[in-house]
Amino acid sequence: MGRLLALSLLGIALALLGERLLALRNRLKASREVESVDLPNCHLIKGIEAGAEDIDILPNGLAFFSVGLKCPGLHSFAPDKPGGILMMDLNEENPRALELRVSRGFNLASFNPHGISTFIDSDDTVYLFVVNHPEFKNTVEIFKFEEEENSLLHLKTIKHELLPSVNDIIAVGPEHFYATNDHYFSDPFLKYLETYLNLHWTNVVYYSPNEVKVVAEGFDSANGINISPDKKYIYVADILAHEIHVLEKHPNMNLTQLKVLKLDTLVDNLSIDPSSGDILVGCHPNGQKLFVYDPKNPPSSEVLRIQNILSEKPTVTTVYANNGSVLQGSSVASVYDKKLLIGTLYHRALYCEL
Numbered sequence: 001m002g003r004l005l006a007l008s009l010l011g012i013a014l015a016l017l018g019e020r021l022l023a024l025r026n027r028l029k030a031s032r033e034v035e036s037v038d039l040p041n042c043h044l045i046k047g048i049e050a051g052a053e054d055i056d057i058l059p060n061g062l063a064f065f066s067v068g069l070k071c072p073g074l075h076s077f078a079p080d081k082p083g084g085i086l087m088m089d090l091n092e093e094n095p096r097a098l099e100l101r102v103s104r105g106f107n108l109a110s111f112n113p114h115g116i117s118t119f120i121d122s123d124d125t126v127y128l129f130v131v132n133h134p135e136f137k138n139t140v141e142i143f144k145f146e147e148e149e150n151s152l153l154h155l156k157t158i159k160h161e162l163l164p165s166v167n168d169i170i171a172v173g174p175e176h177f178y179a180t181n182d183h184y185f186s187d188p189f190l191k192y193l194e195t196y197l198n199l200h201w202t203n204v205v206y207y208s209p210n211e212v213k214v215v216a217e218g219f220d221s222a223n224g225i226n227i228s229p230d231k232k233y234i235y236v237a238d239i240l241a242h243e244i245h246v247l248e249k250h251p252n253m254n255l256t257q258l259k260v261l262k263l264d265t266l267v268d269n270l271s272i273d274p275s276s277g278d279i280l281v282g283c284h285p286n287g288q289k290l291f292v293y294d295p296k297n298p299p300s301s302e303v304l305r306i307q308n309i310l311s312e313k314p315t316v317t318t319v320y321a322n323n324g325s326v327l328q329g330s331s332v333a334s335v336y337d338k339k340l341l342i343g344t345l346y347h348r349a350l351y352c353e354l
Contacts, residue, residue: 020196020197020198021196023198024195024196024198025288027198027220027240027241027242027287028240028266028286028287028288028291029242029264029265029266029284029285029286029287029288030286030287030288031286032264032265032285032286033285033286033300033323034285034286034300034302034321034322034323035321036321036322036323037318037319037320037321037322038320038322039319039320039340039352039354041352041353041354042350042351042352042353043350043351044326044327044348044349044350044351045088045097045341045348045349045350045351046096046097047086047096047097047098047099048065048067048086048097048343048348048349049077049078049348050067050068050076050077050078050081050346050347051067051068051069051076051077051329051331051343051344051345051346051347052065052066052067052086052331052332052343052344052349053066053067053069053113053114053115053269053331053332053343053344053345053346054066054113054114054115054116054168054269054331054332054343055116055269055271055332055333055334055341055343055349056116056117056118056128056271056334057090057271057334057335057336057341058118058120058126059120059274060091061089061090061091061336061337062087062088062089062090062147063087063088063089063090063334063336063341064085064086064087064100064116064118064128065085065086065087065088065097065341065343065349066083066085066113066114066115066116066130066343067083067084067085067086067113068081068082068083068084068111068112068113069083069112069113069114069133069345069346070083070112070133071133071136072136072188073188073291074291074345074346075293075346076346077346077347082108082109082110082111082112083111083112083113084099084100084108084111084113085099085100085102085113085116085128085130085152086098086099086100087099087100087150088341088351090336090337090339091337095351097349098150100145100150100151100152101149101150101151101152102143102151102152102154103151103152103153103154105154106141106154107134110134110135111132111134112132112133112134112136113130113131113132114130114131114132114133114166114167114168115130115131115166115167115168115169115179115180115224115225115269116128116129116130116131116169117129117168117169117170117171117177118145118171119171119172119173119174121174125144125174126144126145126147127142127143127144127145127155127171127174128142128143128144128145128152129141129142129143129169129171129177130142130143130169131166131167131168131169131179132157136188137159137186138159138163138164138165138166138186139157139158139159139166140157140158140163140166140169140177140179140207141154141156141157141158142154142155142156142157142158142174142175143155156175158207160205160207160212162181162205162207162212162213162214163179163181163205163207164181164183164184164185164186165181165182165183165184165185165186165191165202166179166180166181166182167179167180167181167182167222167223167224168180168223168224168225168269169225170225170226170227170234172227172231172253173208175208175209176206176207176208176209177206177207178204178205178206178207178215178225178227178234178255179204179205179207179225180202180203180204180205180219180222180223180224180225180236181202181203181204181205181222182202182221182222182223182239183195183201183202183221184199184201184202184203195221195240198220198240200218200219200220201217202217202219202220202221202222203215203216203217203218203219203222204216204217204219204222204225204234204236204247204255206253206254206255208253211253213253213254215253215254215255216234216236216245216247216255216257219236219238219241219245220238220239220240220241221238221239221240221241222236222237222238223236223237223238223239223267223268223269224236224237224239224267224268224269224270224281224282224332225237225270226270226271226272226279227249227272228272228277229272229274229277231249232248232249233246233247233248233249233258233310234246234247234249234255235247235270235279235309237267237268237269237270237281238267239266239267239268239284239287240266240287242262242263242264242265242266242267243260243261243262243263243267244260244261244263244267244270244279244281244306244309245257245259245260245261246258246259246260246261246309246310258310259310261306261309261314261316263281263283263304263316265283265284265285265302265304266283266284266285266287266290267281267283267304268281268282268283268284268330268331268332268345269281269282269331269332269333269343271332271333271334271335273305273335274335274336275335276307278305278306278307279305279306279309280303280304280305280306280319280333280334280335281303281304281305281306281333282302282303282330282331282332282333282342282343283301283302283303283304283330284299284300284301284302284329284330284331284345285300285301285302285321286299286300289324290329290345297324298324298325298328298329298347299324299328299329300321300322300323300324300328301320301321301322301324301326301327301328301329301330301342301344302318302320302321302322302330303318303319303320303321303330303333303340303342304316304317304318304319305317305318305319319333319340320333320340320342320350320352326350327342327344327347327348327350328344328346328347328348329344329345329346329347330342330343330344331343331344331345335354338353338354339351339352339353339354340352340353340354
């Protein structure tokens, strides 16, 4: 009887593990391939060889790149090189990516930047918020951008128990932001277990010097975040659920869910087209290729444009798609004055004239 019970329990456990594995493959879109959608006037950006995970562009055309992200278990083309912040002036005829100097006292050796966001104060001061993973920990760094010197002055490091696994950030004040946690746990093994079991424990946190609180939760893996041009709505990408959530922002900074847009791809970072309010999405068509890197079968890239997301039937179009022969693992796409920048998790970056 005891052996029969043990055998039954083993069978149940194996069945559960098999079901979870199959579900994970579906969440990763492990069998999906893409057909190329090319843009005619594109070239790879010189100086970006190991990823530009996030890009943010100021209204004056200065673009910031977060480069060199490293995560446990994730491929890297420059594993021993610290990350950095690059800048490109999109008003130039032949713009180049230049690395910004960072003020003394900031630990550049462990700089591991992830999501970024800019905020322009009423006195025109530009702040750059950077999600940082020094030694695979979690902080948010606030810098002041000094344009004349092409440099960043480090102002503050933020750590908080409600920010255990920060992915992306959207600044809403000089020390105020919303941030996504892509996992509930910070321990790498517990992160893998959480993803495998599909716990839906990830969230969005609002941070200010006076208040820190969870304002939205229940995501599979909350990833990219941005804000509507009228500042009324927050957009959140749930990468493994293939969804973009639209949340209404209230005066107390709480969020309530308004709608969910379901897609057929892993959605990463979200950018706003300043001329139209459309959402540009850097996507991973096949997440398994992204996380289990094979140079002979590299991860593909995909960029979507979403028009009228608040409407009953938003329009979703593919702006760019590539099988990895040019660009591997697109994570972000940002546009300024008919110039499109596409960044990747750990590969190159693309500049296109539309």
